Amino acid sequence: MIPDILDLVAGTMGSSTQAYIEEYRKILEEKMRYYLEYKDKSAQYVILDGERIIGFALAGVIDEKELDKYYFIDRSNPREPLSWIMLGQITVDADYRGKRIGSMLLDKIEQRAREMNLKGVYTGTRGNIRLFYEKNGFVIDKVYLKKTN
Numbered sequence: 514m515i516p517d518i519l520d521l522v523a524g525t526m527g528s529s530t531q532a533y534i535e536e537y538r539k540i541l542e543e544k545m546r547y548y549l550e551y552k553d554k555s556a557q558y559v560i561l562d563g564e565r566i567i568g569f570a571l572a573g574v575i576d577e578k579e580l581d582k583y584y585f586i587d588r589s590n591p592r593e594p595l596s597w598i599m600l601g602q603i604t605v606d607a608d609y610r611g612k613r614i615g616s617m618l619l620d621k622i623e624q625r626a627r628e629m630n631l632k633g634v635y636t637g638t639r640g641n642i643r644l645f646y647e648k649n650g651f652v653i654d655k656v657y658l659k660k661t662n
């Protein structure tokens with residue numbers, strides 16, 4: 514099942530270079546396998562239409578050793594990131610979009626965060642996908658890029 518999920522995700526990365534897609538497949542596969550070992554701190558959901566995988570989402574509580582990667586979470590309290598679940602991937606097959614499958618996957622992750630007594634769900638996004646999150650009640654929390662002269 515893992516290769517099929519990776520194919521689904523890679524299929525949505527058309528604007529990325531082939532080298533980046535290959536690299537990302539490896540990173541995601543590693544994360545999926547890690548979260549399978551670490552089920553009490555993570556969540557992975559697959560949506561099927563018959564045998565076809567049409568949706569996937571993965572989230573996990575940020576680990577102590579990963580803390581520095583998530584610089585955009587409030588650093589005034591160094592332990593704050595450990596109180597949120599980080600949504601690492603959400604994908605719906607292009608043939609099935611606009612049918613609330615993505616929203617259902619988000620609901621599942623939110624439910625899991627509540628079960629784990631966490632504060633909520635954090636994620637990163639790009640382009641107009643932001644609207645998908647906003648329609649599901651997410652708000653932007655200070656993410657900037659800058660280059661000093």
Ligand SMILES: CC(C)(COP(=O)(O)OP(=O)(O)OC[C@H]1O[C@@H](n2cnc3c(N)ncnc32)[C@H](O)[C@@H]1OP(=O)(O)O)[C@@H](O)C(=O)NCCC(=O)NCCS
Nearest residue numbers: 525603604605610611612613614615616638641644645648
């Ligand atoms: C983002 C994604 C998961 C949404 O899945 P979906 O099942 O089509 O979403 P839903 O049907 O639950 O949409 C819920 C709402 O968000 C809106 N929405 C969904 N995707 C959107 C997009 N790309 N741009 C603008 N609005 C979007 C829908 O129009 C809908 O609005 P409505 O409530 O007014 O009808 C899916 O488009 C996808 O897999 N994209 C490619 C992978 C990706 O970019 N993942 C996110 C990484 S940050």
